[in-house]
Amino acid sequence: MTNDAAIIATIREEMALASGCTEPVAVALACSRAYGEIGGVLERIEVLTDPGIYKNGFSCIVPGTEEVGLAAAAALGALAGRTELELEVLRDVTDSDVAAARRMVERGAVDVQVKKGEPEIYIAAQVNTSKGWASALVRKTHTNVVRMEVNGGLIYQAKRERMAAAGEQHLDVKELNVADMVRFVAEVPFEAISFVLEAVRVNKVLARLGLEGKLGLGVGRGMSRLLEQGEMADDLVSSAQLMTASAVDARMGGARESAMSIAGSGSHGIIATMPIVAIADKRGIGDEVMARAIFLSYLITVYIKGYSGRLSALCGCAVAAGAGASAGVAFLLGGDGKQIEHSIMNMAADITGIICDGGNLGCAMKAATGAGAAVLCALLALGGIHVPGGTGIVAETVERTIANIGRISSPGMLGTNEVILDVMMEGENMAKR
16 A cells, blocks of 8 residues: 555544444444354343443443443343444344343343453453353454354454454554644545545534434533523634534433544544534635545544553543644644644643543533633644643654653553542442442
8 A cells, every 4th residue: 555545544444433432332242243143042141341441331321222331232232233333233222122131231131340450442242042152352442353252162263463464454643743644634635535524424413413402411502502691702612612512412322323433432533523623614614624624633533542542541532532633623724734733732731631431421521621622722823822842741742742641641540540440330339329
């Protein structure tokens, strides 16, 4: 592949339609894969996950239902999941499926445990049925099944060589620098990257649902009322916050409709997209410039996730996707390469340290924070205001600054992640008493 083709292929691979929070959906997918290999009457499900999957799925509403958590997702995946849909595996569940899954959970037939100390995505799902048992092991990414067994017999194992080759088909974005990315999005033919506009379409559907319906926490609806009451200004910052929070409200509130995910997360996809869309709509900026800005946002998001990890104690939605969005906004509004870099460095100084306490209704609050900071940091950078290198975690180059964010995430906040998970589990135990 040429370098340009590899960049495009990488973003295509990182984009995927995903219904609901991707962590419980990934568990549902693993259970669906396992059950699909054995069949029979479902009796029991056992799931072991890394701390990140466990934490992110802990308080999530399963899409298309009112059920919460990984146990419900696991049961629905085995009972009614459509494996071929991957991160939309639960798209077609029915009320009767939900009722059956609830009965399984209530009788203690679904056991979900956390494998502490596991730094990467890890889901080991075993389903027990009238025909025996089958298991599926997922590693590194949400849909990457690397091993399957049926009644003790190995039926599939991804060879290391095959897994390595799959990673080498596309470019490791960390091989680029931000200047390369800006140059690419400015020069690449529009037709080659116009596919990112599909993210605009699907994420706008979620934003509309969140704004008009009664899904999630209602952050977007609340902001809309504040605008009507004159308590908030109708400006670029609030427009980005409202559209972004509304979409996350819908996604985390159980909407069946999918988000366009990036780097394995629908909320990342929303935050990396919607602030740019909001400003393009408000300023009357056309599809071509908007698509270029979104593509840059996705590149930066994937780049940062390469350092910080797919799941961590940092809120990747605000920190990684927010920084991507800020770069995209700066590009959208005519910023040059240095101003785009400065927008990212401003974001690093501003919101690095926002923790991830799992996927939950409160994610819409963090989404609003990330979107607002993304626009403000870009506008400040365009106005010549930026945090100088050598200030705190902001280094002399934007690449070194991003690497510092990665270090703060891992190993810096590994202990923090364990404490967050302990706090969440203690809260659950208190609620059961």
